Amino acid sequence: MPLQDNAKYADWKIHFEKHFPYLRNGAILIGSSLGGTFLAKYLSENRLPKKILSVFLVCPPFDNTVEGEDLAGGFHLGADLSLMEKNCKNLYLLFSQDDGIVPVSHAEKYRKKLKKASIIIFESKNGHFRIPEFPEIIEMIKADSKKQSRN
Numbered sequence: 120m121p122l123q124d125n126a127k128y129a130d131w132k133i134h135f136e137k138h139f140p141y142l143r144n145g146a147i148l149i150g151s152s153l154g155g156t157f158l159a160k161y162l163s164e165n166r167l168p169k170k171i172l173s174v175f176l177v178c179p180p181f182d183n184t185v186e187g188e189d190l191a192g193g194f195h196l197g198a199d200l201s202l203m204e205k206n207c208k209n210l211y212l213l214f215s216q217d218d219g220i221v222p223v224s225h226a227e228k229y230r231k232k233l234k235k236a237s238i239i240i241f242e243s244k245n246g247h248f249r250i251p252e253f254p255e256i257i258e259m260i261k262a263d264s265k266k267q268s269r270n
């Protein structure tokens with residue numbers, strides 16, 4: 120996404136929407152860290168033009184309680200996140216117990232707002248998901264795709 124060091128939600132939104140012509144029904148979206156918060160905000164405020172199979176938010180900050188981080192630039196989430204669950208068939212939020220940047224307490228904040236989301240907390244993903252491979256997410260994607268093809 121553009122300007123990661125001086126991120127602005129409005130800029131990211133424009134960039135994201137430029138990809139809509141390439142979006143197909145059954146697409147899978149993945150956002151990590153601030154990218155996850157971007158998707159949470161966007162999907163809670165906007166309807167997508169296509170049906171999304173799954174959304175994976177990997178260690179997304181919920182609010183400004185992340186030490187040294189600020190959701191400045193318009194990334195603050197609104198009070199009602201329910202449209203997120205309507206925008207996709209499967210919604211996953213993935214956190215790690217040993218994440219020193221986005222604490223697991225953010226998972227509980229999302230859980231209070233999202234009743235249908237699957238929240239998965241890993242014991243360790245090398246901190247803030249600093250991992251070269253993520254086989255668990257691949258398996259979840261395959262499982263969702265397989266369920267979709269049976270329907």
